[in-house]
Amino acid sequence: MASTIDDLYTTGLANAHALENQAVQMLSRQAERLENYPELAQRMREHIEESRRHAARLDEILRARGSAPSALKDVGQSIIGSLAAMTHAAAQDEVLKNSFANYAFEHYEIAAYRSLLVLADAVGDAWGMKLLRESLAEEERMAQWIADHLEPTTRTYMRLAATGQKAGV
Numbered sequence: 694m695a696s697t698i699d700d701l702y703t704t705g706l707a708n709a710h711a712l713e714n715q716a717v718q719m720l721s722r723q724a725e726r727l728e729n730y731p732e733l734a735q736r737m738r739e740h741i742e743e744s745r746r747h748a749a750r751l752d753e754i755l756r757a758r759g760s761a762p763s764a765l766k767d768v769g770q771s772i773i774g775s776l777a778a779m780t781h782a783a784a785q786d787e788v789l790k791n792s793f794a795n796y797a798f799e800h801y802e803i804a805a806y807r808s809l810l811v812l813a814d815a816v817g818d819a820w821g822m823k824l825l826r827e828s829l830a831e832e833e834r835m836a837q838w839i840a841d842h843l844e845p846t847t848r849t850y851m852r853l854a855a856t857g858q859k860a861g862v
């Protein structure tokens with residue numbers, strides 16, 4: 694059965710909405726464990742708020758198009774999300790593995806928004822494109838921040854581990 698471009702766009706918006714909810718859950722779990730990395734914890738808390746706003750924007754776009762994410766259900770988005778915090782929780786190098794996973798997750802989101810922009814353009818949703826671009830820019834900034842902090846995070850991890858302190862989180 695053929696899908697209209699409108700359907701594809703709506704599905705993409707709903708998937709991105711689920712992805713943002715996943716981001717909020719994943720980062721919340723990580724942030725509450727990050728005792729020894731206050732700068733990371735602070736940036737994560739900021740991105741949790743950004744991710745909530747991203748979800749709200751997607752919600753607005755969906756509503757403007759006559760559908761609500763609650764009606765579509767957040768399905769099939771257990772991808773990297775819960776995996777990250779759960780599988781790494783017991784690892785000695787939890788903070789490093791989480792940084793790698795978060796870097797990957799932000800790029801998944803970046804790819805999703807870039808794809809959504811193509812669909813939004815195809816259906817002529819200029820207002821939606823403006824909102825999507827705002828979220829995309831914040832995802833790109835977060836990805837860059839994670840990249841920039843891989844080195845200091847690894848150094849802190851080494852220092853804590855070398856002095857016998859809790860280095861994982």
Ligand SMILES: [Fe+2]
Nearest residue numbers: 716799802832
């Ligand atoms: Fe994000």
